Amino acid sequence: MKRIATIVAAPICAASICAQALAADDYVVVYEGAPAGLAEKLEKLTNLSLARRPYPTAAAVRRVASEDLGIVTRALVAAGYYGAEAEFRIEDEAEGSEKMRAVFAIVPGAKFRIIRHVVVFSDEGDQDRPRTFDAVDISLTDQSQGAMLELNQQRFLEALWGRGYPAARIVARRAEADFEAGTATAIYTFESGPRAHFNGIDFEGAVKTDETFLRKLKTWEEGDLFDRARLVDYRDRLAETGVFSTIEVSPGVVDDEGTAPVQVVLSERKRRTIGAGVSYSTSEGPGGRLFLEYRNLFRRAERARVEIEGTEIRQSVEFDLLKPLPGFPGSAFADFDFVNETTDAFDARSFAVGAGLAKDWRDDRLETRAGLAFETSKVEPNLARTSTIREERNYFVSIPLSATWDTEDDPL
Template structure:
């Protein structure tokens, strides 16, 4: 008989065992049923908690499947109790037939409990009275046992204590004492507050150029007032709003025995000098450029010296402003110099303006009132009068007292997606001509969806001149409309009356403009806009709409960047005008010619939304 070697027996055994191993490693076909929950929404919410039901894992043996099902059952039980089903019971069951496995998760949710009592317990004794119930902080609990609702109540209580003298408040424990016989419960909140705190000194770290007194001037409460975290948050916001610091951190120091608590203000100062530049383009004005330089915190009190140069074909100007903040006011005072050179179809002018003003801010700088005094002198050549073919020259001097009120709660200066702004200004003028000017403007937008992917934005402007008509006013003091920041589709200053002999815009004593734009973000950084703008200027002191109210429409694309959207708008006039008249030709003969005609297309490129 032939002898079998050991390796031959081993090989045979492996061949015999291989089919059995393949069967054992086969994937189980698992079906999951969740029973006992009649409420469809609750059933769906609980089923999602089951990893086995979601089918994210595969199983080849019952042992790991049993562990996973048991974990699912406990997760569902915890979720039900967090919603107030404190008597909930969850029992899983597994039945296998070959590779088919049926998992049943039987749920008995029981009655949803009602919280009938709310108890606040302070674990530390303090001499001052603290809120004994939620009514003392203006809350009326509705009996909802859900953990989220109880957490909201706890947060409200802690926040109230933080803002009423107890900065060290912390929740030690939150629990629910259930009474299963009648499905009611008592919610118990245990807290430690520490002693009541009052404001002490303001201590600073990280200052290089800034005076400590300037920091302290932004803090409104007086020394000895009751501590409030809201006031600390406002203090931080005010300091950040000065644009002097990269980082601002404010923390309470450990309170002294009498509760006196110093504030530790730690800052990192920004570089105090900055320069900037920008470019724009419009088919009506060509390429435009701006350059600016700013020196902040010159004397350690947040003072600001800024210079801005603007250049385009129709206008070049240089403005220098010195601003000194008055944080205790709160507001600022300023003085300025503005030099302008304007070369437009309507007029040419060289203007110098010096001024000074003061502003006061309210409601955390959302409201602002301002008043000022300005002196202006202009050398003007007016081309709108056909009686002076080479232009009518005059020198105009005036003193003015601008008064303005403004409100702004927009969330971003260059690309606002929420909020609105309002501005009203009245300016009496004295000098070569006495008159009063009034202007109103407003802009807002409505966003749709959680990410504000779709926006509808609007703007309106109205201006009037009391005491002078359009022909009385020097060209530099008239209203004009048209251009990228006004009525798109019409060239700069040309959305208004055009003189039938010269073909030049005349301007007016009053103006009305309205803009409507829809914006839709098609990609993360790409936004499409459709818009319609309307407006005109009027000879009358107030808008009487006696002439044409011109409307332009178009489409735009915005490329969203961290410094604001780069905007490309293409617009066309819907009320395209052509003015024809008799003019001499090259042979000295009169013939009918086109004196003025609106261009069919206007293109604008700039940084920032139009409004």
Template sequence: MDANGMRRGFEAGSARARLALGLGLAVMLALGAGVARAATDYRVELSGLPDDTTRGLVEETSELTTLKDKPPPSLTALRNRIRGDLDRIRLVLNAYGWFDATLDTSVNEEQKPVPVAIRVTPGQRYAVGALSIVDPGGVPLGAALAPPPGSLALKAGQPYEAQAVLDAEAAIIANLGRRGRPFAKVVHRDAVLDRAGRQVNIAWSIDYGPRASFGATSFEGLERLKDKAARALLRWREGDEVNIDQIEETRRAFVATGLFGTVGITTGQPGPDGAAPMLIRVTESKPRTIGGGLRYSTSDGPGARAFWEHRNLLGGRETLRITADVAQSGYSLDAKAKKPDFEWRDVDLVFEAKADREELDAYDLDAFSVGGGLEWRYSPQWFFSGGALFEQSHIDDGLTTEDYTLVGFPVVARRDTSNDVLDPTRGHRLTFSLTPYYDLAGTAGTFLIGQASAATYLPLDDAEDYVLALRGGIGATIGGSTYSLPANKRFYAGGGDSVRGFAYQAAGPLDDHSSPLGGKSLLTGAVEMRWRVTETIGIVPFVDFGSVFEDSIPDFGADLFMGAGLGLRYRSPIGPLRLDVATPIMGKRNSDDIIQIYISIGQAF
């Protein structure tokens, strides 16, 4: 055969081979599709788990349960799935001290769907036995390094949980980190079963590392913030024993300025003198922010607020915030400047100027005020402030038109343990304020205004889907009479932040033209049941009550105005969007609307 003939024969053979291969693949695919269609349906029954905790974890990790809608393609695959689940169940039981548990499996492969029954016999739960902490040489840690007595949550005799052992281990390392041993680490951990005593003896070998003190601190990434201002944020002193809590407090202090996108703190290896160099790496973010919000209520109509803020005006963390507010009832412009850590750490020097124009049912106001003082962040929960202010105002309350020149000295104390500014689900808030005023123009004389408010948030379930929120407020004025006081210094109730169901400032005495008169004292309260229906939707039934009074002290026996309603919450990335619809249920007059609607950002309190 010549070369051409050989080539033609080879090409023909190749064509036949390709055809055969294609037919073979088609058959395989068809058979595969048939196998896929012949999935092995099953039903599973799991019983005998000792408690809700283990049952919940098993159901979350079980492939028989989580993949039930995706049945395996064969009985062999089902057997593999069962074996995998038995291993996972055993791991869950061991993690909670059920080391002697037995697992019995029953499978009827002839029945369709295949019944799979797994029964657990948990046996006796093991307890925590002896605890020991030694160094790598086997020497027990001395009193200077061992955790303080009673500081570990893990105790001998309590039911064994693997997570509790890990938590105790972390507490041991953290305790060493607070005692000048920032490089402490676990060499190994032994958990030894004592089957006769039904307990687990736990031993840690800890390398506590070199003792270290805070050395020189250096920075990387500072651009706009001055070195001196950055060092003012340090919560440690050079030469002091290293304490990891102070390192974390410093990191939080840097983050709280809002000037940094990232903050990292590295403790270097100590030198011969024990001093560990500290390195703080930061990435600065933009110091300026522009923001705003919208609101609406039936009585006030729409409103808008916008602000501009600079958080590092002169390179020393100085803050300037300018806020403008516009609504149907008027407008205001406010400027507030703050110099942080003025002479003392966590004590800020503050100046503020504000111009107001309001046209309310209770009064018309044109005012300008300036003030200054000190703000002290005593702790993450406590805040104090005090200062002086000067206010010039022109007020028409429908009865008289007066000019006031007030000098005041406000003092505020606030405690806040809530877990979220806009949407708290636990904790409480307390605020106390006291301001003596003197009218230089002689119109209002001298008077003292005091006010206290409290709110608490009580989660009713572990997921915090149901939260009972309570609020109460009281106010009192000493000096003058209701009508000698400037109208904007009187107490009022009613509106979206007070007694919902009544118009702004209208939950109190009215004049002959149905305009609010205000009072010298105040009493308000609110109850909300916050129910998170989905991850983004919440429903809030509520009841508000309160009133204002002519006397300096509230009349606790008097009838109160009361409103009730239903709210809708949508949890957006900027906080919950609030829609409340309320109606008066006690104290309604002919001038009060039957429905009030409120729209804003954040919970009512």
């Protein structure tokens, strides 16, 4: 019995050693036969590569690998290898290595090509809605990757949104493969919903803001064919006012006459911002700063700001006022500055005032500004006055002009 127990104990000890050898840190995952660049992507997807928890036995590794095979297969299909096959096996430690090999044996086959792109609508609609990619001027390729097909479908959806179908949405997407020919037909399914034209704006949350002013900011004309890109532009204009903390702009329900309002949900910011600060400089001594910004001054997104700064040597007051003019379109602006400086060598005071207009062109990409400014300054020396050291007074009149072109094209 003792000998039998010893014989039985030996395999138990060996199994323990084996289990330890199969811990998560003691195996490497190999994607054998994976197409170029795909192995790196699979390493970020499969449970065995991510090793979120240890797998102490070969059985545990195989169990997780059975789940990972589905991930590997889906990744291959998404990459355009519709006929790919994959199997899994465990190999013992290679010579000179203490790690076992968890091998996904991949036979990708040929990469499929898309030879047809078919648009299908699941709802009834008018005969004018586009039914091909050519009808909306979208160029396509024969690439069969899932990401490319998704991009194709998103581009067609945006084309529907821009052609009067605000409620259009994606329903499904699939590829029908011909395995003998290595080709496939991509089928994109949509719901277009009814066609609509712009018809008014419904506001929610505009408590202290004049809705008439907000309507003047719109980027479409009433009766125009609905285009959701215009809603993005409108949201940008609302954000530029600086009045709102959150802005939601969406199409409303299309009525029986084929019109739809724009739904705008707003949350207004606090109208006042007050700030203060203190400083110390070895050249100017202690100092302080106080500013007040008042937004939506007269309920039409006017913005006024006053800032006061002071040290032992320099004191200043700045005032700025901005009034949007959506009908122009653009804005009016005015500013006032006063600075007083007192030093051992001189006392100086300056005063400046200016005003002007800014106009937006070419869908707000170009802004031109023109104004009129006046500035005067007076310098009084604290040293003994001579023919070369005397009080000075200066006057300046200027017409500042500027043009700014915005090249930003990111909607986010």
